[in-house]
Amino acid sequence: MYLSNEIEAERAAAWADIKESQRAGNVLTAKAIGIEYFELGELKQECLKLNYNGIYGYLPTSFIDTYEFRGIQNFVGKTFEFVVSYVSFDDQIFAANRILALEKSARRFWKNGKPGDIYPAFVRGVDRYHVYLLVSGVPTRMHRDEFSYVFSDDLREEIFIGETIDVKVLEINKPNPDLEIEGEEPSAEEKRAIEGNISVSKKALEIDPMSFINEYKEKSTYLGTITKIHVDHGIFISLEPRGITVRSGFPPGSNGARLQVGDEVNFKIQDINVKERRIKGLIITPNQNYKNKSNRSYQYGR
Template sequence: MSNDNVLQFAHPEGYTGIKKEFVHDPWQDLYAARQNRTILQGIPTQIEEHTLSENKILTVVIMMHGVKLLLPFSETCLKDTKLNENRNRLRKLIGRNIAYIVIGIDRESNLAIISRKAAKEKMAKTFWKNAKLNKIVPAVAQEVHFNNVLVDLGGVEVMIPAAEISHGWVHDARQIIKIGDAFDVKITYINKDKEDIQVSIKELLPSPYPDCLKRYNKGNEYLGTVSGIADFGIFINLEPGVDAIIPHLSKRKVKLGDNILIKIRDIKANEKKIYGTGIRVI
């Protein structure tokens, strides 16, 4: 049967039969994702209260081609506390790319219910199955604090202390890593039975030791930069990954970035530590 509204043309040059669609119906994808428990990813852009199963629930919302994907607080993997605190916790998810599984669909209301918790549990099973000591795995920073970084390894979260970020002194991890940063880490300890794991960034970086010790000698003086200030002393960076420790100066307070001439008084090669004395601030 002919259709007067459809004109017949020869196929354009390069035509493969695959056409770009400018309007996408998400429902087929959502039903398939729910049936197969497919792990999807999206970015929450809203915080809303919704009534689900006759209960008013705080949710974050991911938009998918006009459909609201609701992530209830109970499915976020966040610790449940007071309502106002929960809202603050949800704000940390806004703008971040998160994994989720579709667990419910309400097409009449143009809504779907999703679970980050279910996605992370599924990802964690795969991770523990494949994880091995000394294996290099991808990580994404979830939280960055002064002394440590919380990373996600694929459903498994682990804290990396500042000492495992660099061979040199790390004064503030927030100056090196930002939330959402992706990088490789090395598994340095694993106990699958207890689901306990430790990872390191430092182990993947070339160590300046012991080669750097050829460049420094006890009794000689060297110019360095203040890289950290602690109760027990001052860290002086001599080169990338190499910091000497000196006592606090008695007559002057120093700040990060100050240049100080120091005299090396001891080198402990086995401990990868250099001890010195401050001569003067340059």
Template sequence: MSEEMNMMENQEFNEGTRVQGRVEKIEDKAVVVTIDGAPFDGIVPISELSSLHVEKASDVVAVGDELDLVITKVEDENFVLSKRKVDAEQAWDSLTEKFESGEVIEAEVKDVVKGGLVVDLGVRGFVPASLVEDHFVETFDDYKGRTMTFKIVEMDKEKNRLILSHRAVLEAQKESRKDEVLDSINPGDVIDGTVQRIASFGAFVDLGGVDGLVHISQISHEHVEKVEDVVKEGQAVKVKVLSVDRDNERISLSIKDTLPGPWEGIEEKAPKGSVLTGEVKRLVSYGAFVEVFPGVEGLVHISQIAHKHIGTPHEVLQEGQTVDVKVLDVNKEEKRLSLSIKDLLEKENESAIEDYELPEESKGFSLSDVIGDKLKGFSDK
């Protein structure tokens, strides 16, 4: 007889003894196993197959599987055994090392429960909802069966407590990418980003691991009242880097500087002699500034406001008033637009004269006899 056989015959099978069993039969709520050298078979209750809840034993083991087990009770020529306790003992040793080193663990989500996720790492691991992602998630229904990465954030073997976090993995990755991005970008660079968050004073744009701020004044060439009127969360945008403060991890960005300026193509939009409609934005002593395109204002000199002499533009115009203007001159380089209101008034008056018809009772009289006063009024101007 071999030495191994002697050891098996001399082996004692008591409570707490570690053994190896072979699955012989699978029942609804238990598994029957044979144990080498043991005088009789053993039973593994379904509750002792896994650290997680098991509906059917066949979901966990199959006939012929070799299992590491521990005897938990000896009764009536039968053993009661546990696979769960062996798995847990081995798992705690490994998990302690991973916890101390900060190692990232990969595991499948076994279940979604109220308040978070459950994973099986030899012991039951729980991921609170707040530690699943680095952003709000409304429902975790589609997380079951998903393989994810985790870090252990809390463990207590005595209380069988194991808390995991996927969010910690994401934040560590983001921190690593942040350093790379900060080292790779410079003022003047034009790069792609995604609007991450909107505030009253601007929009935070994700540059691929680090956020930069587009101040409300740098969103558009036009005046912006509300940031959300121009950009939306999740929107892809092109931005220009204005400044990089690597020590404080602050990046200033501009969307406006990547867009065509309001004066771009002004010669085509407002050629000399064209008539435009605009809004009186400001009145000054020497004239009125009229916005004819968003971000483009032209000056109507006081001498071009009316045919009659006026002492101040306030006598004729008011801010917010809509007026028609004629383009007298355009200078893209100097961003200067000279306009006239008077020239259009003159045309209207001339047109009124040309369209004037004599009344029936005035037949036989000359045009000068009928509208002489009106012509005199024009010549005085």
């Protein structure tokens, strides 16, 4: 009986929040628990089904974002902000609008945000070189150079639509709607100036492994783990204990056939260039040592 009363009180509080959101435009958040089709008058479209403290809501695809998505399967299990646009007490459901919530969040950001602030950023798109983010409702594009100190050839292998990552704001250029433009249509740069733009970095929140470069010595050997093998860029190795990434070529004629991601190798450092943030050396695998009676290592450093 106590549990039933507790649930009833939670639902009553949830309904109060939902009604207030519809009346005053308050922003709420809820987890997407599935995908269903929802009908409201002539509107029938695929929606994210939300669970707001026991009350079900529907977030239509067209009201998730102004960004065009190929699908919303990746959004299931993620949390979304929204403003309630419709309530049916008979059916005990509500309809949600995330675009309105993003607009309200963006207005707060332009008013209060400043460089150096840290925000959770929603991943709305990814290509090989960029992550397309929403930071408190403000859209931005982050290059892979700002994603991590660890090189990534293709960001689509590292991060996925619907994820949330923490980023640091590097620069803010507030909207300038009064900007005078030449011609009928603003250029891409003029549009960015009119709407405002920001730059952010995920890497800025990480510790630079190269700051520990003085812990490594030339002509010395260290344990490393292969993190990536790329046909064009070579073999990437994370050195113990600091995770400094070194890149090497393939041994002649092998194309890395004997090596796999996750293999531990011994890496002998030949040269450390602090200014260029580069380490060159020899990579020796246990199998190569065992099979090569002359104990001759392959040189991977380019």
